[in-house]
Amino acid sequence: MYKIIVNNGEQEYTSEGDESVLAALARNDVVLPSACGGRGRCGMCRIRVFSGGSAVTELEEKKLTTEQLENKWRLGCQTMITDDISIELPGQLIGSAQYECTVEDIEDLTYDIKGVRFRMPEGKSIEFKAGQYMQITAPAYGKNKKSVYRAYSIASSPSEKDHLDFCIRKVPDGMVTTYVHEHLNVGDKATLTGPYGDFYLRESNREIIFIAGGSGLSPVQSIVLDMIDKKINNRKVNFFFGACTKEDLYYVEKFRALEKEHSWLHYIPALSNETDVGENCEEGLITDVVDRYYPEFTNHEAYLCGSPGMIGACLKVLTAKGLDESLIFYDKFS
Amino acid sequence: MINKLPANIDEMMQPGVLCKDGFLGADKRLVKDIIEEDLATIKKLGMSVDEISDRMTELTAKGSDLMEREVSVENRYSIKVRDDRGPAPDPFGGSPQRKGDTLLKDYKTGKAVVWNDLTIHMIREYGFFGGRGEKYRIEPDVLINILGLSK
Ligand SMILES: Cc1cc2nc3c(=O)[nH]c(=O)nc-3n(C[C@H](O)[C@H](O)[C@H](O)COP(=O)(O)OP(=O)(O)OC[C@H]3O[C@@H](n4cnc5c(N)ncnc54)[C@H](O)[C@@H]3O)c2cc1C
Ligand code: FES
Numbered sequence: 001m002y003k004i005i006v007n008n009g010e011q012e013y014t015s016e017g018d019e020s021v022l023a024a025l026a027r028n029d030v031v032l033p034s035a036c037g038g039r040g041r042c043g044m045c046r047i048r049v050f051s052g053g054s055a056v057t058e059l060e061e062k063k064l065t066t067e068q069l070e071n072k073w074r075l076g077c078q079t080m081i082t083d084d085i086s087i088e089l090p091g092q093l094i095g096s097a098q099y100e101c102t103v104e105d106i107e108d109l110t111y112d113i114k115g116v117r118f119r120m121p122e123g124k125s126i127e128f129k130a131g132q133y134m135q136i137t138a139p140a141y142g143k144n145k146k147s148v149y150r151a152y153s154i155a156s157s158p159s160e161k162d163h164l165d166f167c168i169r170k171v172p173d174g175m176v177t178t179y180v181h182e183h184l185n186v187g188d189k190a191t192l193t194g195p196y197g198d199f200y201l202r203e204s205n206r207e208i209i210f211i212a213g214g215s216g217l218s219p220v221q222s223i224v225l226d227m228i229d230k231k232i233n234n235r236k237v238n239f240f241f242g243a244c245t246k247e248d249l250y251y252v253e254k255f256r257a258l259e260k261e262h263s264w265l266h267y268i269p270a271l272s273n274e275t276d277v278g279e280n281c282e283e284g285l286i287t288d289v290v291d292r293y294y295p296e297f298t299n300h301e302a303y304l305c306g307s308p309g310m311i312g313a314c315l316k317v318l319t320a321k322g323l324d325e326s327l328i329f330y331d332k333f334s
Numbered sequence: 335m336i337n338k339l340p341a342n343i344d345e346m347m348q349p350g351v352l353c354k355d356g357f358l359g360a361d362k363r364l365v366k367d368i369i370e371e372d373l374a375t376i377k378k379l380g381m382s383v384d385e386i387s388d389r390m391t392e393l394t395a396k397g398s399d400l401m402e403r404e405v406s407v408e409n410r411y412s413i414k415v416r417d418d419r420g421p422a423p424d425p426f427g428g429s430p431q432r433k434g435d436t437l438l439k440d441y442k443t444g445k446a447v448v449w450n451d452l453t454i455h456m457i458r459e460y461g462f463f464g465g466r467g468e469k470y471r472i473e474p475d476v477l478i479n480i481l482g483l484s485k
Contacts, residue, residue: 035430036352041423042430059427144350150420171418171433173469175354213401214417244402272401285401307417308432313399 002052005086007094015081021047022076029097030089031193033135037148038077045076052085054078092132098193099124103186104163109250112170113215114181115155117163118192125161128154130226131201131219131303133331134164134194138179149193150176153305153331155218157225164192167250169215199331201227202301206327209294209302210239211286211314216305217241217251219331223303228262238266238293242286242310244273256280268293286310287317297323304330339366339426339460346425347465357425357456361465373461375474380485386474387458389481390449394436410482412439422452426462431455440480447472447480 004013004024015024022032022045036042040059049072056069057078064073072088079085101118109115120126128134135149156165170181184190201208201223210220220239227237243249248271255267270282270289282289294300302318304311311330318328340346343365349356361368376383397405397413404414414437421430431451439446453470456462464471478484 035421036423039346039352039423041346041352041425041427042421044421062427063429140350142350142354143356144354146350169418171416172435173354174418175350178354215419242401248402273403285399285403287399307419307434309399309415309434310401310417 002081003084004081005084007088008086010094017081017083019081020077021049021053021074021079021081021085021087024081025076025089030093031096031098031135032076032089032093033151033196034077035150036077037146040075040078043075046073046090047076047079048072048088049074049079050086050088052081052083053087054080054082092196092198095127096194096196098191099126101164101190101192103184103188103190106184106186109167110248113250114168114170116166116168116180116184117156118166118190120162120164126164126195127161128158128195129200130154130158130222131199132195132197133199133219134166134192135196136166136168136176136180137191137193138176138183139191141179141183144175147191148175149191151196153197153199153215153218153222154195155221157222157229159226159229165218167215167218197331199303199305199329201303202329204301205235206299206301207236208238209290209300209318210237211242211290211302211304211306211310212240213242213286213306213310214248216307216310219305220303221251224258224265228258233262233264236264236266238268240286240290240293241267241269242289242306243269243271245271246274246278285313287313290314291317291321294321297321301327302329304328339369343425352423352425355469356465357462357468357470358465359467359469359471361467363465365462368463368465369461372463372474376461376478379475379478381474381478381483383457383461385483386477386481387454389483390436390454390457393438393481394449394451394454397436397438408482410440410442412441413437422450424452424455426456426460428455428459438480442482443480445476445480447477 013028032045043063104119105117107115133151133153137149139147152166171177259265271277272285277283347357396407397415416434418433422433435450
């Protein structure tokens with residue numbers, strides 16, 4: 001029997017060996033993030049290994065930089081337990097767990113985004129930071145012989161400890177989104193793990209710029225709701241939400257109502273492919289709209305949530321106007 | 335181009351392993367044979383995988399970062415690039431690529447095709463165009479024609 005010593009002895013697990021660190025931790029309800037089912041293909045299951053474990057594999061040499069390898073980073077799914085092993089888990093993983101939730105509601109938010117509300121198991125509650133994500137598992141179905149999981153940002157407030165809301169956009173032929181959109185029903189059970197991620201509101205007195213597109217609205221909504229719950233009303237917030245057409249907008253009424261009630265919040269939807277955008281809506285690409293809004297950045301910080309392309313384009317606009325990269329936050333895996 | 339394919343590559347390509355429908359479609363050939371045959375076709379046409387993948391990247395860039403707006407490009411194509419999130423794992427073990435399909439209509443040939451960063455990466459790095467019958471496979475000669483690269 002081998003020991004798995006976590007974070008300098010904060011936690012200790014055992015293993016009979018012949019399994020990966022990812023598998024051993026999962027047996028103990030510590031689920032590392034993954035988008036490849038432990039096949040060494042996604043690079044999401046990173047941990048640090050200080051001693052013990054199998055040698056670094058070719059796959060790890062491809063996925064991790066020389067600097068990361070020198071700093072003891074490994075892939076949890078490729079590191080086999082061969083002896084006592086001492087590891088460090090990213091701080092956010094401590095406290096992550098697996099929950100058998102029940103689908104309480106499914107609603108069409110747009111033609112391709114569904115709002116899904118899960119109820120926590122009886123007697124269990126969840127602690128998370130607004131902006132974090134969970135992994136939702138699709139069980140084996142169709143040609144998928146194994147369950148698979150993907151990351152989804154939580155859309156509800158952390159104060160709601162018995163429920164979790166998500167906005168899930170259908171990806172053509174996607175493994176998990178096809179399951180959610182075509183097979184998941186109210187009353188079904190679903191396995192959720194988490195919370196994960198370091199996308200959350202930093203404490204400061206700076207004005208906040210949120211920029212989101214598509215399903216990227218979720219973490220912003222969670223942060224805004226959390227600010228309301230915590231009565232953080234000394235920071236001005238501009239929330240830019242970019243979409244293509246009116247059909248791609250959702251939760252408009254909800255954000256309109258919130259900004260009416262909270263003078264520090266300003267919601268600015270922008271449509272890039274609509275000739276008549278209507279009242280209180282901007283026309284153009286979200287990056288152009290942000291560019292028009294701010295002559296310069298003096299005391300701001302920005303939070304971005306969307307596709308890598310959107311994040312890249314926003315980074316260019318924000319840094320060109322002098323916003324330091326250290327004041328721009330986004331989920332690096334998204 | 336890699337010299338040695340991962341030993342489990344044919345398994346990684348099956349439906350339900352890394353993606354819903356797999357990378358091989360109805361093709362019963364081994365991955366190495368699919369690659370060899372396609373590379374031979376490309377060579378015969380006087381092209382290289384770099385030229386093909388560079389042109390795919392160039393066209394994708396023209397439709398990117400537009401919040402999925404469809405754009406007309408080069409008086410010949412309409413391009414729409416989806417903004418999906420999350421990493422798409424590379425079955426060959428290379429870096430994960432970004433999800434988000436590029437939908438391209440070529441008015442000259444009347445053909446519509448779909449690819450993404452993973453497709454381009456697999457063509458560039460491994461000469462892999464997908465198995466026959468797979469959604470993302472575009473026959474190399476057809477692709478070269480659509481990309482306006484025919485010599
Ligand atoms: C931190 C984080 C938070 C996220 N939050 C949200 C959220 O709140 N809401 C949300 O909707 N999404 C969110 N995502 C994205 C989500 O995790 C999934 O990546 C997304 O839903 C797609 O999952 P899927 O299993 O349906 O698709 P997958 O099956 O993983 O991928 C489908 C895509 O893979 C590619 N592909 C599939 N087969 C092939 C092939 N044969 N050849 C080439 N390419 C192929 C194509 O691009 C296809 O569109 C988040 C991602 C991250 C990392
Ligand atoms: S789980 Fe994907 S690389 Fe380890």
